[in-house]
């Protein structure tokens with residue numbers, strides 16, 4: 001029997017989001033540090049939220065092309081288990097960040113067409129995990145969290161030598177089909193469990209995780 005699907009709830013903004021995600025069975029919680037995002041939070045808020053997360057649930061900080069000064073501040077202020085790199089970080093930069101901070105790194109790769117897939121192989125050589133996300137639409141002001149799905153058939157049957165998460169436009173209604181089609185054992189969601197951008201909904205989080213784990 002295969003292990004239960006693990007779910008990451010990304011972009012938590014309120015203290016109450018932590019017990020909502022934890023009691024629903026999340027395996028990862030994600031904090032966004034990107035000022036243009038409606039989910040962006042300050043370091044103090046992130047630290048207060050992170051201290052509420054029980055042992056065994058991974059606290060992930062998401063940054064976009066962050067420099068060392070930003071990452072130094074972040075890792076000094078917030079207890080973290082993983083860094084998620086969601087910008088144009090090169091494989092060399094991924095390696096440098098892993099070494100400098102001693103934390104596992106998950107590299108996000110945006111997928112829209114088959115031409116985007118070789119990037120996943122490239123980053124699988126340096127990152128600890130991959131986040132297989134939808135490529136942002138042209139003109140989007142953020143590289144993720146856009147409630148946009150890609151064609152899951154593009155990665156049906158594909159596997160990488162490191163653990164990976166499926167992301168992009170997932171909802172309580174479509175997550176079971178996405179898992180069935182792609183074979184993903186880890187799932188990431190943000191917009192699909194929100195009542196409005198940046199506002200997580202405890203009921204939607206429960207419904208999402210239940211649907212993911214039942215599939």
Ligand SMILES: O=C(O)c1ccccc1NCC(=O)[C@H](O)[C@H](O)COP(=O)(O)O
Pocket residue numbers: 010011030032034037038039062064086133142143144145146147148167168169170188189190191192
């Ligand atoms: O969520 C954001 O606002 C965000 C901003 C900047 C970079 C990345 C961002 N989100 C990345 C995530 O991990 C999301 O959970 C992932 O893209 C899926 O988002 P959604 O389609 O909204 O479920």
